Amino acid sequence: MKANAFTDRLLAWYDHHGRKGLPWHRNRSAYAIWVSEIMLQQTQVSTVIPYFHRFVEHFPDIEALATGSLDEVLHYWTGLGYYARARNLHKTARIIVEQYHGRFPRDYETAQALPGIGASTAGAILAFAFGKRHVILDGNVKRVLARYHAVDGWPGERDVAARLWDLADRYTPRTRVRAYTQAIMDLGATVCRRTRPDCAHCPVRMGCRALALGTPQRYPAARPRRSLPTRTTAMIMIRDRRGRVLLQRRPPTGLWGGLWGFPECGDEDIGEWCQQALGLRVELATPWRPLRHTFSHFHLQITPIAARAVSSDQVMENPEMVWYNPNQPDERGFAAPVKRLLQQLRETT
DNA sequence: AAGCCGGGGCA
DNA sequence: TGCCCAGGCTT
Numbered sequence: 351m352k353a354n355a356f357t358d359r360l361l362a363w364y365d366h367h368g369r370k371g372l373p374w375h376r377n378r379s380a381y382a383i384w385v386s387e388i389m390l391q392q393t394q395v396s397t398v399i400p401y402f403h404r405f406v407e408h409f410p411d412i413e414a415l416a417t418g419s420l421d422e423v424l425h426y427w428t429g430l431g432y433y434a435r436a437r438n439l440h441k442t443a444r445i446i447v448e449q450y451h452g453r454f455p456r457d458y459e460t461a462q463a464l465p466g467i468g469a470s471t472a473g474a475i476l477a478f479a480f481g482k483r484h485v486i487l488d489g490n491v492k493r494v495l496a497r498y499h500a501v502d503g504w505p506g507e508r509d510v511a512a513r514l515w516d517l518a519d520r521y522t523p524r525t526r527v528r529a530y531t532q533a534i535m536d537l538g539a540t541v542c543r544r545t546r547p548d549c550a551h552c553p554v555r556m557g558c559r560a561l562a563l564g565t566p567q568r569y570p571a572a573r574p575r576r577s578l579p580t581r582t583t584a585m586i587m588i589r590d591r592r593g594r595v596l597l598q599r600r601p602p603t604g605l606w607g608g609l610w611g612f613p614e615c616g617d618e619d620i621g622e623w624c625q626q627a628l629g630l631r632v633e634l635a636t637p638w639r640p641l642r643h644t645f646s647h648f649h650l651q652i653t654p655i656a657a658r659a660v661s662s663d664q665v666m667e668n669p670e671m672v673w674y675n676p677n678q679p680d681e682r683g684f685a686a687p688v689k690r691l692l693q694q695l696r697e698t699t
Numbered sequence: 700a701a702g703c704c705g706g707g708g709c710a
Numbered sequence: 711t712g713c714c715c716a717g718g719c720t721t
Contacts, residue, residue: 391705397719431717434707468706489704508712544703545721572702603708605716644700645717686718 356498356554357523357530363553364533369395369540373402375532380454380479381412387471387478388439391488392432395539401430412452415443424608424683433607433683438466456480477531485519486531487511490538495521496570497542500559504571542566580649585612585688586620587695588632588657594673595695596628596659605645606685610672612654620655628671631661638694643687654691 374386409415427436462472473484503510560566588596635656
């Protein structure tokens with residue numbers, strides 16, 4: 351098969367079978383495409399769609415996003431995970447307003463230098479928004495190309511990644527870049543799936559080396575894995591007389607950075623810890639059943655502890671703390687387990 | 700229970 | 711530059 355036969359067949363396939371009418375296609379603004387690409391970095395299309403709608407409805411353009419507070423942005427991101435991306439999205443919106451007159455940069459180097467936008471995302475945004483020839487290499491594209499050429503090794507390794515970038519570049523056409531880029535992503539998502547690839551319906555099956563070897567699902571090689579350690583924490587759900595619960599903002603970076611959560615303490619005596627760290631005298635109730643939350647690199651065992659504030663005369667001057675009424679939610683971001691616990695707290699009121 | 704995903708950040 | 715970090719979802 352000639353080098354561009356791959357591209358031609360893919361484009362022909364796309365005309366009949368590609369996904370069209372995705373929400374961020376309708377409106378080809380660089381803003382909508384940028385937001386969608388950041389969401390899609392971590393999550394599948396079907397999950398992203400409702401988040402995308404809520405997000406762009408609340409933040410219709412770069413200006414609105416830049417003007418919004420980080421709390422608001424995290425609120426609309428709650429549940430999507432990887433909150434550093436929401437923080438970067440917000441940061442980048444402000445950079446674009448301050449340095450680029452509110453217009454998304456059309457230049458690759460400039461786009462790529464923005465927080466949260468790397469090589470592949472910059473290529474995707476510029477290709478989709480401006481129809482310029484740029485190469486992308488997201489998870490779907492990596493899988494298609496690793497199979498088509500039976501590329502051994504984990505794409506996280508430098509040499510393997512370099513090989514895949516080289517292949518991606520070779521097949522990216524000069525014309526119909528939007529269609530091609532969407533086509534190869536769609537092929538990976540709907541036909542060349544990670545498990546159960548549908549090779550019978552693949553437009554490039556004739557040239558696929560992994561299929562010829564009979565083991566397409568073995569490509570690309572999986573990341574080498576380690577066993578995960580378990581960490582523990584206690585989340586203290588302190589309520590005042592009015593049923594409000596004490597929340598604390600987490601540090602701006604790191605795990606659940608910038609999100610609101612319950613005060614947490616390790617192995618210390620909880621009552622004493624509350625008095626020392628929070629200046630609150632509390633009465634503890636029986637702990638709830640522990641929750642288990644898994645991250646990519648550890649398990650977190652969470653013991654939720656209900657408590658009542660006894661000394662409610664304590665004045666809260668700290669802007670990083672708030673008495674929050676679970677029955678009157680406002681716009682702030684929560685990690686998934688915190689959101690779940692707040693929901694349960696609401697039900698037990 | 701294990702795999703997946705693109706980029707940031709640090710030694 | 712090669713690791714480690716990050717979170718909720720699918721399989």
